[in-house]
Amino acid sequence: MSDKKIYAIYDDDYVLLESAKHLVAKGIHIRDVFSPFPIHGLDPVIGLKRTRIAIAAFIYGMFGVAMALLGMWYFMIQDWPLNIGGKPNFTLIDNLPAFIPITFEFGVLCAAHGMAITYLLRNWTLPGFKGRNPYPRTTDDRFVMEIHTSDNSVKEEDIKALINETCVLEIDVKNA
């Protein structure tokens, strides 16, 4: 059986949320939703997994902190000790307060950049990549649900019938 994508198009986030609840209650698996802004409360309804980007950000941040401390230990203490403001550089711990601002900044820098790059890579939306949004209007005022026939044991016609029970604007079917 060939896989088909069924798109249900809505013009209101709340209507889409209620429709999603309705469809999920009938056992339909919704692959994805496209919307111009995050819809509160939708994630658990369509069974989206929690994002792990926070964990990634934490690791990037800690990496930045470690690199900054390692770098400053090497530059300022190991390789070329300088006496700045009457504070000779003997050990890392003695001079730690002076290194904290840079450590903090570098930690933030690594966390922010790492998170942004991870996000863009994971979504495959780095600059120059082709957009995969099936309906450009979902960046404006439309809300679209994507349902795959291969995800569901129900037939295409039955899925459409169920969608028609909700306040849907339009249903569109594309071959995968």
Added chain:
Amino acid sequence: MEYQVSKKANIVTILLIVIGIASFVIGLLTSHGHTSQRLWANLLVNGYFFFTISIASLFFVALQFVSEMAWGVTTQRLFQATMSFMPISALALLLVFVGGTMHWNHIYHWMADGVMDPQSEHYDAIIAGKSAYLNQPFFWGRTIAYLAVWMYFANWFRKKSLEEDKLSVNHGESNPVYKRSIIMGVLFIAFFAYTSSSSAWDWIMSIDVHWFSTLFGWYAFSGMWISSVLVVLLLVIYLKSLGLLKEVNDSHLHDLGKWVFAISMLWAYLWFSQFMLIWYSNIPEEVTYYIDRFNDYKVLYIGTFLVNFLLPFFVLMSRDSKKNVVFLLPVAIILFICHWIDVLIMVLPGTMHADGGLGAIEVGMFLIFLGLFILFTLKSLSKAPLMPKNHPMFDESKHLHT
């Protein structure tokens, strides 16, 4: 009203006070000299700590109106309840200041006789140079102005909030109390922006009279703000365990957790900024403050900083732990105690020098004040419904989802 102070709560608070008194008496019996100065210093510590919890609650309530913040409406009554302790803690503060003026204590060295008189043997040129600001009439004028204006606003917000409950606002009509609360909120915050700093200079920073730091006011302010949010967080956890506060959901806990996290970072940032600039420039007149603390209070001083910074940073960073009482409760209790110790270390080194410390008297006084504070707060909670009625954003707050 839906909340009644339970017998158990009363017993626990009275037990706290009794343990406090016992500890206090043990402390008195085993004290080795400087007892009177120590009592005065502790009165200032606890008076200031608990007074500023109330005043920071008032600030947060005002801020909610000014920023038209919706999520906090369901917890607003809890912030209002913590303001009820103001008269008692203000009394404790006034007692310390009167004691200073009457020379019953020696908390404020600049109040001593002769320090500003060039003929006297106690003359101190540095202190005399500050006499334009640090003189008794001006100090008393400021103190009375702070207390009077702050308490007027606290009273006003509480009274109007209760009045609002009795309004009958039809759908589509604007709510006059809400509109006026915004204006009063703006006025209060404008006043508080200056006085939160200057009160910290007057009451706390002038203990170490040779030293000054322009950052000190914000450091004190961030400390009081987090203490107030912690108290409300603990109240929410307590009331929810009784099955009350049904309107307060996970998301409200999450938001309070975020505030605890954020203000902890603000506090740590200010603590460190003040320390690092002084450490780096290493000017004798500035480092005195830190030398006093590092010589005699190192464990407490550095320890509270590390706890107050690292504990919320690592424990409350994740979204799940900010919603989970298992994490929130211990963190809130530890932070509350450590922020009290922070105030203790603001006061003790300048008043007790090498002889101060965290002893039975300190713990006893803290428990007595804490017991009274809880008693007043719960009493105030039982006097009004836990949820404001007619607040235009109440519905939005009830359906908060983060």
